[in-house]
Amino acid sequence: MSGAYPLAPAVLRHGLVDHPLLTLSALAEAADELPAEHVERRIADAVNGGEFAMDAAAGTPIADTIRAIGTSGNWVMLRFVQQLPRYRALLHALMAEIEGVTGAKTGPWRTLKAFVFISAPGTLTPFHFDAEYNILFQIAGDKDFATYPPEPPFLPFDRREAHHRDGDNMLPWHPEYQALATVHPLMPGDALYVPHAAPHWVRAGSRPSVSLSLTWQSDWSLATGEALAVNPLLRAVGLGLSRPPVWPRRPALQALAGRAARRVGLL
Numbered sequence: 001m002s003g004a005y006p007l008a009p010a011v012l013r014h015g016l017v018d019h020p021l022l023t024l025s026a027l028a029e030a031a032d033e034l035p036a037e038h039v040e041r042r043i044a045d046a047v048n049g050g051e052f053a054m055d056a057a058a059g060t061p062i063a064d065t066i067r068a069i070g071t072s073g074n075w076v077m078l079r080f081v082q083q084l085p086r087y088r089a090l091l092h093a094l095m096a097e098i099e100g101v102t103g104a105k106t107g108p109w110r111t112l113k114a115f116v117f118i119s120a121p122g123t124l125t126p127f128h129f130d131a132e133y134n135i136l137f138q139i140a141g142d143k144d145f146a147t148y149p150p151e152p153p154f155l156p157f158d159r160r161e162a163h164h165r166d167g168d169n170m171l172p173w174h175p176e177y178q179a180l181a182t183v184h185p186l187m188p189g190d191a192l193y194v195p196h197a198a199p200h201w202v203r204a205g206s207r208p209s210v211s212l213s214l215t216w217q218s219d220w221s222l223a224t225g226e227a228l229a230v231n232p233l234l235r236a237v238g239l240g241l242s243r244p245p246v247w248p249r250r251p252a253l254q255a256l257a258g259r260a261a262r263r264v265g266l267l
């Protein structure tokens with residue numbers, strides 16, 4: 001992690017495979033406790049370049065879908081599990097183990113958010129990016145996690161700017177990208193550090209998969225997000241960035257403009 005952070009992916013090992021909060025039945029209980037809008041059930045057969053179809057599955061309790069994930073043909077995402085105190089304690093303990101590395105490079109961690117992905121065999125998470133640092137802990141089943149550098153053509157600058165205004169993080173796909181991926185095969189006990197904004201797609205293997213995704217921000221990533229959000233406006237007056245800032249370069253002026261624009265309602 002210390003050799004890679006923050007710009008390169010890194011495969012790590014972890015000891016969470018038998019953690020009592022990450023069994024299917026513990027996750028089914030967590031799904032019942034989370035606000036309904038933070039539990040998403042989707043159809044598992046997405047393709048790169050496409051979206052995930054939501055599955056209302058009227059009448060089927062989400063806990064039943066999770067317990068039957070091997071045969072339900074679904075993909076369930078629990079969003080913001082840090083809301084539940086027992087999960088928050090686990091996540092803070094994980095951050096405490098890595099903050100010697102992250103703190104030395106990018107300062108204190110900010111806005112910790114965590115997700116659990118419970119996937120039917122073969123689920124594809126289509127090509128997209130996330131404007132956050134991420135460690136994905138593989139708990140059950142296997143996954144191929146494909147990463148790309150956070151730069152054009154994989155991550156077009158205009159898509160990156162737009163994301164900080166509209167929240168859309170899906171990316172255009174071209175078949176030639178398949179061969180250009182760095183594919184990290186993950187087994188239970190493996191984890192992958194995914195750099196900020198690195199585009200990726202993920203495919204679950206032949207068994208039901210459970211993954212925990214721990215994400216955080218830094219002052220650099222928050223400032224970069226503000227700068228990118230306002231960049232189209234700044235470009236119109238000749239002050240925009242012509243390329244996204246690469247850590248450790250900090251877009252101080254543009255970030256300041258971004259915060260000001262948000263305050264007065266321009267963003």
Ligand SMILES: [Fe+2]
Pocket residue numbers: 128129130200
């Ligand atoms: Fe992602």
